[in-house]
Amino acid sequence: MKKLATVAASIAAALTFSAAAQAATLDDVQSRDTLRCGVSDGLPGFSVTDSDGNWVGLDVDTCKAVAAAVLGDADKVEFVSLTAVERFTALQSGEVDMLSRNTTWTTTRDASLGINFTGTNYYDGQGFLINTDLGVTSATELDGAAVCVASGTTTELNLADYFEAQGMSFEPVLYDTSDQTVAGFEAGRCDVLTSDTSQLAALRIQLSDPEGAMILPEIISKEPLGPAVRQGDDQWFNIVKWALFLQVNAEEYGVSSSNVDDMLESDDPNVSRIVGTSGDLGSLLGLPSDWGYQIISQVGNYAEMFERNVGPDTPLELERGTNALWTDGGIMYAPPVR
Numbered sequence: 001m002k003k004l005a006t007v008a009a010s011i012a013a014a015l016t017f018s019a020a021a022q023a024a025t026l027d028d029v030q031s032r033d034t035l036r037c038g039v040s041d042g043l044p045g046f047s048v049t050d051s052d053g054n055w056v057g058l059d060v061d062t063c064k065a066v067a068a069a070v071l072g073d074a075d076k077v078e079f080v081s082l083t084a085v086e087r088f089t090a091l092q093s094g095e096v097d098m099l100s101r102n103t104t105w106t107t108t109r110d111a112s113l114g115i116n117f118t119g120t121n122y123y124d125g126q127g128f129l130i131n132t133d134l135g136v137t138s139a140t141e142l143d144g145a146a147v148c149v150a151s152g153t154t155t156e157l158n159l160a161d162y163f164e165a166q167g168m169s170f171e172p173v174l175y176d177t178s179d180q181t182v183a184g185f186e187a188g189r190c191d192v193l194t195s196d197t198s199q200l201a202a203l204r205i206q207l208s209d210p211e212g213a214m215i216l217p218e219i220i221s222k223e224p225l226g227p228a229v230r231q232g233d234d235q236w237f238n239i240v241k242w243a244l245f246l247q248v249n250a251e252e253y254g255v256s257s258s259n260v261d262d263m264l265e266s267d268d269p270n271v272s273r274i275v276g277t278s279g280d281l282g283s284l285l286g287l288p289s290d291w292g293y294q295i296i297s298q299v300g301n302y303a304e305m306f307e308r309n310v311g312p313d314t315p316l317e318l319e320r321g322t323n324a325l326w327t328d329g330g331i332m333y334a335p336p337v338r
Contacts (some may be wrong), residue, residue: 006029006113025097026286029070030071035097036098037066037079037095037098038082038096038099039059039066039101040101042177043059043102043202044316045198045201045310045316046310048101055077057309058306060100061300062243063100065246066243069287069292072288081096084152092113097212098227098240099229100121103226104224105226108229114146114232116230117242118227118228119227119241121225121226122198123223124196124225125221126154126194126197127194127196127258128193129193129216130192131191131213132213134192139166139216139220143161143170144171146169146192148193151175156172156174161220162221175280178203186207195237196223198316201215201317234333239287242285244334245335245337247296248301250274250292250296250325251325256303256304257297260296263275272332279338
């Protein structure tokens with residue numbers, strides 16, 4: 001009996017240690033009262049500083065949603081600008097608590113880098129931007145082209161796969177940052193610039209003559225973009241994951257920043273769980289019961305985040321398309337808040 005008690009005590013101690021270890025990131029964020037979030041080094045619509053020096057964009061709002069849930073204040077974020085080459089090391093080393101940097105979810109990244117993707121905040125695909133003077137209308141006409149591409153990205157690998165599959169050759173012109181690829185394209189160092197189509201739309205508006213460039217119709221890859229965290233901290237993984245899921249569910253049930261206060265009185269159990277008036281789901285995540293209310297009141301639902309940063313009324317002029325809710329013909333779908 002004594003031996004069994006000793007074993008039970010050892011198991012309990014191990015579980016206590018495991019729970020403490022898993023809570024490390026949440027504890028760190030709450031003790032410093034700031035979320036450190038890795039973002040791109042400047043991509044309009046996703047993460048860029050505005051004229052007042054404030055970070056704005058879809059990926060920025062994803063960081064803010066987590067800060068709202070964890071700290072009750074969406075502005076308590078320290079944004080860390082990272083290149084594509086720097087981003088994973090910064091997350092692995094603990095320089096940032098999460099990465100929200102237009103990053104594609106792939107098998108290799110999931111299984112070999114010690115990180116976990118927490119969902120998709122933008123479904124994208126790789127395309128090609130050309131100068132209209134090039135006189136081509138299809139990517140199948142790019143045999144022998146010089147192509148500007150960011151190094152250390154899935155874009156670089158997809159480019160090689162596509163040209164090989166098409167039996168075409170190309171000359172890669174590699175750069176470390178998206179700004180450098182634009183500069184190279186505009187300086188005529190390449191015929192084509194390739195990246196995710198959302199990024200191409202963002203880069204196109206930075207050209208001195210945006211009307212002189214066009215995005216070709218071919219989409220050559222799947223690029224599910226989303227936030228990521230370090231492996232080994234399940235509680236933090238769940239928090240970042242459910243912050244995004246809650247925004248998607250909020251759009252589905254019509255909960256927005258403009259009506260969330262009224263929704264506190266809703267009789268719909270789905271809505272009451274989203275805003276935290278029933279279910280006590282926050283305690284399961286180690287968060288206050290109003291974590292969902294804080295996200296929606298301060299950042300908004302997924303539709304608000306999309307329309308504000310990349311939608312038809314922004315310079316990027318992107319339609320929801322694949323990123324529409326599953327109920328509206330898209331594939332944006334989140335597990336239920338319950």
